[in-house]
Amino acid sequence: MTLLFQPIQFGSLQLANKIVIAPMCQYSANEQGELSYWHEQQWANYALSGAGMCIVEATAVQAAGRISYADLGLWNDMQRAQMKALLHKVKSISPMPFAVQLAHAGRKASTDKPWQGIGQFAPNEEHGWQTVSASELPFQSHEHPPHALTQDEIQQVIAEFASAAVRAVDAGFDLIEIHAAHGYLLHQFMSPLSNHRQDEYGGSLENRIRLTLEVFQAIQNAVPQGYPIGVRISATDWMDDAEGWNVESSVGLAKALEHLGAAYIHVSSGGLHVDQKIDLHAGYQTPFAHAIKQAVKIPVIAVGLITEAMQAEGILQYEQADAIAIARAILYDPRWPWHAAAELGEKIEIAPQYLRCQPHGFRTLFAPFKSTDTEVES
Numbered sequence: 001m002t003l004l005f006q007p008i009q010f011g012s013l014q015l016a017n018k019i020v021i022a023p024m025c026q027y028s029a030n031e032q033g034e035l036s037y038w039h040e041q042q043w044a045n046y047a048l049s050g051a052g053m054c055i056v057e058a059t060a061v062q063a064a065g066r067i068s069y070a071d072l073g074l075w076n077d078m079q080r081a082q083m084k085a086l087l088h089k090v091k092s093i094s095p096m097p098f099a100v101q102l103a104h105a106g107r108k109a110s111t112d113k114p115w116q117g118i119g120q121f122a123p124n125e126e127h128g129w130q131t132v133s134a135s136e137l138p139f140q141s142h143e144h145p146p147h148a149l150t151q152d153e154i155q156q157v158i159a160e161f162a163s164a165a166v167r168a169v170d171a172g173f174d175l176i177e178i179h180a181a182h183g184y185l186l187h188q189f190m191s192p193l194s195n196h197r198q199d200e201y202g203g204s205l206e207n208r209i210r211l212t213l214e215v216f217q218a219i220q221n222a223v224p225q226g227y228p229i230g231v232r233i234s235a236t237d238w239m240d241d242a243e244g245w246n247v248e249s250s251v252g253l254a255k256a257l258e259h260l261g262a263a264y265i266h267v268s269s270g271g272l273h274v275d276q277k278i279d280l281h282a283g284y285q286t287p288f289a290h291a292i293k294q295a296v297k298i299p300v301i302a303v304g305l306i307t308e309a310m311q312a313e314g315i316l317q318y319e320q321a322d323a324i325a326i327a328r329a330i331l332y333d334p335r336w337p338w339h340a341a342a343e344l345g346e347k348i349e350i351a352p353q354y355l356r357c358q359p360h361g362f363r364t365l366f367a368p369f370k371s372t373d374t375e376v377e378s
Contacts (some may be wrong), residue, residue: 003316004309005346008052008323010299011228011263013097013175015052015323016349018316019337022266022303022325023055023101023177023232025067027113031127033060033073035082043086047094049330050337050348052323054096055177058103058184061164062157065104065185068111069127074102075160080167087172093351095369099175100168101232102161102219106185107133107146107194108271120144133188134195134202140274154201154211157185161215162222169223175263176223178215180253181234182271186212190253191237191245191272209253216260228263230301235269235288238276245272247288251295264299266325267292283311290320301325309340 005017028038046054060066060073073079087098109131112118121128122144132153133146149157161178168176180186188194189211195202201210212231219229233253237244254265267289270276278284285304293300302321306312312324330336341348352368 002313002344002346004313004324004344005341005348008299010053010175010230011261012226013053013228013263015097016095017050017052017337018323019051019312019340020266020301020323020325021046021049021051021054021330022327023057023179024327024331025057025071027068027070027115029070029072031069032078033063033066033071033075034079035072035086039072040086040089043090043098044093045334046330047090047096047098048351048354049096049334050341050350051096051326051330053099053175055099055101055175055325056173058101058105058179059164061102061104061160064109064129064132065106065157065160067105067109067184068113070113071105074100074164074167074171077167080171083168083171083173091172097174098172099177099230100171100173101177101179102164102168103179104157104161104185105131106188107131107137107139107143108183133185134197137194137196139183148197151199151201158211158214158218162218165219165222169227175228175230176219177230177232177266178212178219179232180212181232181266181268183234183273184271186215187234187245187272190249193237193239193244193273205249205252209249209256212253213256213260216257216262220261229261230264230266231257231262232266232268234271235267235285235292237272238270238278239273247291250288251292254292254296254300258296258298262298264301264323265292265296266301266303267321268303281305282307283315286315286320289315293319293321299323303327309343312340313344 008018110128111120123130131146136145136148235250286302289302299322301323303325307329
């Protein structure tokens, strides 16, 4: 019996298996941060993938918190209503839980779509706005400096995370993930490379992680009791450990989040500094997940160039992580969980309309989704 296709519990939410679709920005919303037809087909595709859970792309808690003008948002009720309608559709074809990643891009906001190659817009340009951060340090030296948030403005950001969380619950999301990774606002406060503040949000590790913990607590207080909240972090800045955010700091953050009741820690890395030197190879972030797993008792999700079924299973068997997040691999192969089940000799539930596509020799590996009363036969 493999571990990849066993259930896992994220707080009060149980997943059918340990495959998580990682959040991936689609840059396909309109300029009001609203869903497009692209999201309809993409979410439906995710729903039929056979994964244990899908985490929807980084979704901004305020307009200025978008990475680009084409990012999703959840700062108003129109966005909530659209997401509620779409989730109702996708949940009619699949029981898979959907989560949303709530985010604020900070100084890495106000950019073009990445495939356009333009980079960041200045505040006075079309599609541009004034960015914010912990300090007035731009991500790249040629970019317009961000505005350093005042303490009152920090409290407003925290309140907007909480308001977006309320909308997320009402929309029907089963879990909220807080985006504290990849050089975005919460990560900018945590790393000494981007946070040069002298107040209670800067200096010591305790001060630098304060915003992330306060955002977590604000969301926790805003949603129903027991509602699961996970956190995605960058375990390291891939810079000199003596200067930047590192694994030791991440362990401290993970312990603090566990104490507050986090459902899991999702371990990525990098994105904070242009001079980062990432050692890219298969499973390159898994050792960071392992280090954090050894320090906490809540589930830890590994992510990053995990592309093969046996590779994913091995990470679980060697207790380096508790669940596996798949990103680019599932864009390339939207039925990755099906193929992993076939390779590992496991059963996976799929929509009954697809039962006839089972390859010869694997008929016992697939089962239809169950209705409330009657199981559909192949």
